Amino acid sequence: MTERAATSARRYRVYLSGIATLLLAGVACADLTLFLLALQQWDLLTPSPLMAVATWAPTIAIAVAFLIFGVRVGEAGHRLPPLPGESGSGYVQRDDDRHWHLAGTVYANRHDPAILVHQRVGSRWTLNLGNPVAWTILTIVAAGALLSLLGVVHLPPTG
Structure with a gap:
């Protein structure tokens, strides 16, 4: 039960959509990092400090994106604001x-x-x-x- 069931469901859908997108982007970033590491291992790219930054930048970027998303949206989307017209149902508001x-x-x-x-x-x-x-x-x-x-x-x- 929630005070605003429709709002809560919408927030959770937004949260799940964002998490799914971040997970897919995270897999792509991890694959890119592994690919660049493999190219260095196979001597197709020369290891250097600049190459190390380029190699790990996608993984660091997705970690920062997860952190920003978590702070902005909150656990299960509880920090998302209600849309106009979404009213309460009279149930208890547990986030007080x-x-x-x-x-x-x-x-x-x-x-x-x-x-x-x-x-x-x-x-x-x-x-x-x-x-x-x-x-x-x-x-x-x-x-x-x-x-x-x-x-x-x-x-x-x-x-």
């Missing part, structure tokens, strides 16, 4: 700074019914600590870990 704590890694919103929410940074999920079910899950996990440490519960060996 009031609900994110500890540098955007802890989410607590009593009005959001979700138990798991997508983190603002990275591609991971976090518990909504404003939901009582999340505290129940944390209590069960902590109790299991404590019982395991005390030797009451024996976990199966790995490997």
Whole structure:
């Protein structure tokens, strides 16, 4: 659920389109770098400082393009502005700074019914600590870990 479902879907499509384009361009740049390295290895091009810059420039350029795209668009396109006419649906807006704590890694919103929410940074999920079910899950996990440490519960060996 999102406050602006159509806006969110459009943003994600823009994000996926940009990532796909950058990935294809990245493969082309990596191929060009490998091709120039092969030409130097086969003694068809003379290695020099200028040739080293020309060889690695495509790979560096695509890395910079990924960085710029990531900063401009944001994770899953969340930094893209809404288009005129895209209105809210009344659902909870999870990107509100009031609900994110500890540098955007802890989410607590009593009005959001979700138990798991997508983190603002990275591609991971976090518990909504404003939901009582999340505290129940944390209590069960902590109790299991404590019982395991005390030797009451024996976990199966790995490997």
